[in-house]
Every structure is written in structure tokens, then in C-alpha cells.
Amino acid sequence: MTRAILVVDVQNDFTEGGALGVQGGAAVAERISAYLAGHADDYDLVVASRDWHDADNDNGGHFAAEPDFVDTWPPHCVAGTPGAEYHPSFDTSTVDVHVRKGMGEPAYSVYEGHADDGRRITEVLAEHGITEVDVVGLATDYCVRQTALDAVEHGQHVRVFTDLVEGVHHERSAEVLAELAHAGAVIAQSPGTAPEVG
Template sequence: MTRALLIVDVQNDFTEGGALGVTGGDATAAGITRLLEEHAGDYDAIIASRDWHDPDSDNGGHISDAPDFVDSWPAHCIAGTDGAEYDTNLDTSAITHHVKKGQGKPAYSMFEGVTDDGSTVAAVLIERGIETVDVVGIATDHCVRATALDALEHGQHVRILTALVAGVAPEPSEAALAELAHAGAELA
């Protein structure tokens, strides 16, 4: 069985001190780095996504000066800014594919983005014959949830490494994990 690691949006704007920082974001980044140090060789692909919003656009209404925190958000992960970069606690040297999503439009799942060479996550998984994905990253109740649901929809066996995710708030994060388990994901 082939396996990939999907690292979702471990960026400065989503970790402590960022525009939409979540508690535990830095620790999640450091934990993912430890996982990579010990187990990078266990994966046939290591794919990391980043929100990468256009600087001169509302990105399809996703970015707003008066956000509702459901469909619209304050400015975050603007292409070319420090907030869009990977968190400094995340060692990116083992990552095989970098995905940018949300360019000019809202995007929560890494399956909505493309790699630097224009490939989709689904294409990378198919090309490498990957059948199982481990999902880690930020935020459990938004982009981790959307990515895991899309991975299930693409026929992957999905494991959420629950010690390596951080969410916006406890209740919606717990609800997201329950939804994912109900949809067929394994919580590990």
C-alpha cells in the first residue's frame, strides 16, 4: 500500500501571532517536523498546501474588511507576504510537492489548489498509485476538514493524525473530527 502525507496550511498567518492564528499552531508545526524527521521515508509523497491569496483582490469575497468569519475573513495569507509563508517551526526539506490554493477565489481543500508545475493533488496521488493519506495541519474545523473530505471522495483511505492538527475552537474542531470519522476517516 502506498501512502502520502498531506500537510494542510501550516502558515504564519494561521499560527500564533498571525492574522488568523490558532492556539497550538506552532506546536503543530513543530510536531509535524518531528514526524518528518522520524518517518518521512514512510511516505511516497509529502504534499503541503498554502493559502495563497491574490494581493489586489477580495478573492471572490473570501477576504473582507467586514468579515463574517464563516464565508469571509480578514486579510490573510496574501501572496508574497510573511503571513503566507510556512511557519518557521515546519521543516519543509522533505516536502515533495507544494500546493497553492485560493488564488482569486475561496478555497479550503488542498484538492482545489495546484502544485508549482500545475498538477492537482488528485493527479499526484493517482500518478504515484497512492491509496492512503495521513492528514495533518491547520485548521481542523476548516481546511483540514475540507481536505480530508475531498481525499475520501477521491477514494483514499484517510487517517487524521489528531495530535498534529490544530483548530480554531474546540467545539467545531471536535464536530469536524466526528464528521470525518462518520464519513470513513480513521482518527489516529
């Protein structure tokens, strides 16, 4: 078994009440914790990422006073602030590797991040021989999307669990899931979850 789960940006600023809060984000945090409570042993590696932006600059144009919410954003997930911390409903006790990304630059994908020891996460995954990756977290139409696309590009077999992600825009998120499926990812409910009816 050479499978990892990548938990993307389950942070206070990306959940309700945060700088870029996603409706349903807190519920996703709870569901991810419940899933990991029963399934963490299914993985060689549990990885969790956080945006970790600099406070004293625009992070390579990522922050803007008048953001367009496409390429520029209001300040969020600033290093060391409560907004950058994991959501309290996300139980991190099963996390093996913590990744920080966006330190002074725009970064959407977990694959752009660094582990606490400074290594690129691509090195960590390679060291563990990871060939299969499950992607969950926030937000479907931004960081989850880019992480899943990068995982496919790195030759990994990718699953995105629809019950463990939430997007900013409902219609765009549906388009993104279709895009990811077209790219080769498997779009499915998490194992052990009853399929939705109706």
C-alpha cells in the same frame, strides 16, 4: 506502499500572531516536523499546502472588510507576504510537492490546489497511485476538515492524526473529527506517539 501525507496550511498567518492565528499552531508545526523527521520515508509523497491569495482583489468574496468568519475572512496569506510563508518551525526539507490554493478564489481543501508545475494536486496523487492519505496541519475545523472529506470522496483511505492538527474552535473541532470518522476517516494519534492518559 501508496501512501501520502498532506500537511495543510502550516503558515505564519494561521499560527500565533498571524492574521487568523490558531492557538497551538506553532506547537503543531514543531510536532509535524518531528514526526516527518522520523517517518517521511513511510510515504511515497509528502505534500504541503499553502493558502496563496491575491493581493489586489477579494479572492472571489473570500476577503471582506467586515468578515463573518464563516464564509468571509480578513485578508490573510497574501501571496509573497510573510504571513503566507510556512511557519519557521515547519521543516520543509522532506516535502516533495508544494501546493498553492486560493489564488483568486475561496479554497479550503488541498484538493483545490495546484503544484508548483501548475498541475492539479489530484493529478499528482493519481500519477503516484496514492490510495492512502494521512492529513495533518491547520485548522482542524476548516482546511483540514475539507481536505479530509475530499480525500474520502476521492476514494482514498484517510487518517487524521489528532496530535498533529489544531482547530480554531475546540468544540467545533471535536464535532469535525466525529464528522470525519462518520465519513470513513480513521481518527488516531500519529504512529509512535504514546496515547494520551486521563
